[in-house]
Amino acid sequence: MITKMSAPCAASMKEAAQLINQGEVVAFPTETVYGLGADATNEEAVKKIFIAKGRPGDNPLIVHITSVDQIQTVIRGEMPVWAKKLADAYWPGPLTMIFDKGDRIPSCVTAGLDSVAVRIPSHKDARNLIDAAQKPIAAPSANLSGRPSPTTARHVFDDMNGRIPMIIDGGESDVGLESTVLDVRSLPVKVLRPGGITPKMIADIVGEVEVAGSVMRPLKEGETVLSPGMKYKHYAPEGSLVIVKGNQKKVAEAILNMYDATEGEKCILALEGNLKNYPGKNVFSLGKDPKEMAHRLFDALREMDARGVSAIFSEAVDAEGIGLAVMNRLGRAAAFHIVDAGE
Numbered sequence: 001m002i003t004k005m006s007a008p009c010a011a012s013m014k015e016a017a018q019l020i021n022q023g024e025v026v027a028f029p030t031e032t033v034y035g036l037g038a039d040a041t042n043e044e045a046v047k048k049i050f051i052a053k054g055r056p057g058d059n060p061l062i063v064h065i066t067s068v069d070q071i072q073t074v075i076r077g078e079m080p081v082w083a084k085k086l087a088d089a090y091w092p093g094p095l096t097m098i099f100d101k102g103d104r105i106p107s108c109v110t111a112g113l114d115s116v117a118v119r120i121p122s123h124k125d126a127r128n129l130i131d132a133a134q135k136p137i138a139a140p141s142a143n144l145s146g147r148p149s150p151t152t153a154r155h156v157f158d159d160m161n162g163r164i165p166m167i168i169d170g171g172e173s174d175v176g177l178e179s180t181v182l183d184v185r186s187l188p189v190k191v192l193r194p195g196g197i198t199p200k201m202i203a204d205i206v207g208e209v210e211v212a213g214s215v216m217r218p219l220k221e222g223e224t225v226l227s228p229g230m231k232y233k234h235y236a237p238e239g240s241l242v243i244v245k246g247n248q249k250k251v252a253e254a255i256l257n258m259y260d261a262t263e264g265e266k267c268i269l270a271l272e273g274n275l276k277n278y279p280g281k282n283v284f285s286l287g288k289d290p291k292e293m294a295h296r297l298f299d300a301l302r303e304m305d306a307r308g309v310s311a312i313f314s315e316a317v318d319a320e321g322i323g324l325a326v327m328n329r330l331g332r333a334a335a336f337h338i339v340d341a342g343e
């Protein structure tokens with residue numbers, strides 16, 4: 001299959017919407033990461049997403065719509081009042097909410113679960129595509145299963161060339177990490193996957209919020225999986241990755257020791273302000289703060305692969321605010337190999 005990459009003009013959006021309505025899969029930009037979309041009401045189309053990604057069938061997809069009025073096609077019953085308040089505050093935006101699944105959504109979208117994940121994106125190209133197709137669009141991130149999520153059309157092309165007919169190139173993703181996944185079926189609402197909408201931002205609207213324990217550690221044996229995506233080794237670069245946390249000076253010392261003791265192609269991922277702590281070493285900037293780090297992280301991990309790096313040492317950030325989402329992704333990419341250099 002030839003994979004066409006198109007800028008988001010009127011003609012290409014029309015073509016993309018036609019492909020969706022013919023049961024094909026199209027990659028499109030969103031404010032979080034690029035999505036791999038198909039008609040969420042068409043079982044055969046949705047199956048093509050799993051095939052294109054090599055995604056296990058027990059990992060559910062997020063259904064994207066453009067307005068709360070459309071949610072009745074996707075969920076069963078009414079939205080809880082607290083979910084309406086969250087929708088007023090953060091939709092459109094990087095928040096996915098879990099509801100009871102409606103009958104029009106085939107069970108392959110939700111991997112057999114009786115719940116469904118719904119998001120209203122803010123990215124104009126994502127919205128135009130959904131509106132032009134006039135269908136809810138099921139879409140996971142547009143990477144091959146296990147690879148870092150794509151934050152540029154080039155990343156999508158690297159993974160999906162020959163597997164899908166079309167990629168809409170809308171430039172770099174703004175947030176750079178996938179949406180916050182929040183179970184809103186009962187109170188307190190529960191963060192299953194951290195993202196751009198932080199626990200504090202959620203608590204500001206509904207008072208109380210829980211964060212699933214598995215966000216900052218690997219799953220225990222036999223533990224029930226609340227967010228199926230958390231089960232898999234995720235976001236992993238090809239090289240080994242170690243994260244070092246603690247006092248900045250001790251972190252730099254520990255990283256330099258490990259770096260010097262390692263053979264082969266190696267690289268240090270550090271915040272911009274700390275690059276000076278690694279003179280003469282191979283370093284890559286993660287930006288000036290956790291927000292920039294969120295924006296750059298997946299690109300940095302892909303860049304390590306492109307450079308053939310076999311050992312990566314990364315600084316940690318505080319798991320607070322957007323830092324929680326950054327450390328969740330970085331932690332998973334490192335299979336939670338986190339060294340504490342001390343305070």
Ligand code: AMP
Binds near residue numbers: 061115116193
């Ligand atoms: P992706 O967009 O590739 O990150 O995939 C969507 C993620 O959303 C999945 O990996 C799940 O972790 C989460 N998700 C989707 N549907 C549900 C659901 N019904 N219940 C819990 N988590 C879900």
Ligand code: MG
Binds near residue numbers: 140149
């Ligand atoms: Mg994904």
